[in-house]
Amino acid sequence: MQVQVFYDRCAEARLLFPTRRRSRAVIARDLPRYDANMASEKTQAIVLRVVEFSETSYVVTLFTEDFGKIGALAKGARRPKGPFEGALDLLALVRIVFLRKSSGGLDLLTEAKLERCFRSARRDLTRLYAGYYVAELLSELTDEGDPHPELFAAANDTLLALDQGEPLVETILHFEVEALQHLGHFPLLTDCVGCGKAVPLVGRVRFGLVAGGVLCATCRLGQRRVASVSAAVVQALQEFATAGGNWRSLRLDPAIRGELRGVWNNYLAHLLGHKPRMHDYLGFLAR
Numbered sequence: 001m002q003v004q005v006f007y008d009r010c011a012e013a014r015l016l017f018p019t020r021r022r023s024r025a026v027i028a029r030d031l032p033r034y035d036a037n038m039a040s041e042k043t044q045a046i047v048l049r050v051v052e053f054s055e056t057s058y059v060v061t062l063f064t065e066d067f068g069k070i071g072a073l074a075k076g077a078r079r080p081k082g083p084f085e086g087a088l089d090l091l092a093l094v095r096i097v098f099l100r101k102s103s104g105g106l107d108l109l110t111e112a113k114l115e116r117c118f119r120s121a122r123r124d125l126t127r128l129y130a131g132y133y134v135a136e137l138l139s140e141l142t143d144e145g146d147p148h149p150e151l152f153a154a155a156n157d158t159l160l161a162l163d164q165g166e167p168l169v170e171t172i173l174h175f176e177v178e179a180l181q182h183l184g185h186f187p188l189l190t191d192c193v194g195c196g197k198a199v200p201l202v203g204r205v206r207f208g209l210v211a212g213g214v215l216c217a218t219c220r221l222g223q224r225r226v227a228s229v230s231a232a233v234v235q236a237l238q239e240f241a242t243a244g245g246n247w248r249s250l251r252l253d254p255a256i257r258g259e260l261r262g263v264w265n266n267y268l269a270h271l272l273g274h275k276p277r278m279h280d281y282l283g284f285l286a287r
């Protein structure tokens with residue numbers, strides 16, 4: 001791909017994601033002010049969003065290992081020889097020091113050291129979009145200041161796997177599964193979500209999108225939004241959910257990929273309240 005086309009399309013995706021931005025008035029209200037109550041914290045973080053704020057500053061959204069998602073002002077970050085030395089690139093892994101506001105509003109970033117940049121950002125558009133998708137899920141599924149260290153580890157591992165050329169279909173499915181597991185949204189796949197009885201995984205199985213898992217013949221009656229899926233799809237999801245550290249050796253059977261993505265995309269859209277924005281850019285996630 002020509003370099004210019006690559007950058008034009010990157011810019012296009014950046015405009016689309018993320019779309020929710022704080023207005024300048026809101027940022028001005030939230031600007032951190034030094035006071036004795038601001039505690040200095042150190043942690044690792046993944047850069048989810050970078051918004052130009054002034055001639056010299058950015059407002060950044062970071063998914064941190066110890067404090068969950070935070071919004072912070074990075075003063076002087078846009079200066080050529082600013083204090084962050086180009087560490088605030090999208091999807092970079094950084095080690096940060098920040099001052100926590102005592103209540104609400106933006107934190108103040110005082111230090112950011114680059115640990116690993118997201119190399120796919122400059123090499124492969126689909127992998128860049130897959131990285132944006134990881135950021136979208138982190139951003140949409142978590143609240144500010146709600147720590148999930150295992151989810152941070154999963155996201156970090158996924159970005160690394162994308163950079164290392166691991167297969168996209170499996171890498172992304174595994175991250176989606178892990179994210180939902182760590183956040184308590186993963187569907188129940190072996191026992192009926194209604195009554196708790198084991199559901200035999202043979203033939204077709206009923207999957208309740210609203211109920212959040214498989215349903216037995218009795219409990220599916222009267223349920224809203226119930227999909228019929230082949231047992232192989234449920235088994236594959238279960239396999240990804242239980243693979244642990246061995247997930248990189250998993251391969252999804254191409255014969256069930258479309259069916260799995262169909263029900264899984266619907267389930268994700270139900271959780272988020274809308275279709276994930278990056279799905280339009282990731283053809284391999286289409287059913």
Ligand SMILES: [Zn+2]
Pocket residue numbers: 192193194195196197215216217218219220
């Ligand atoms: Zn039941």
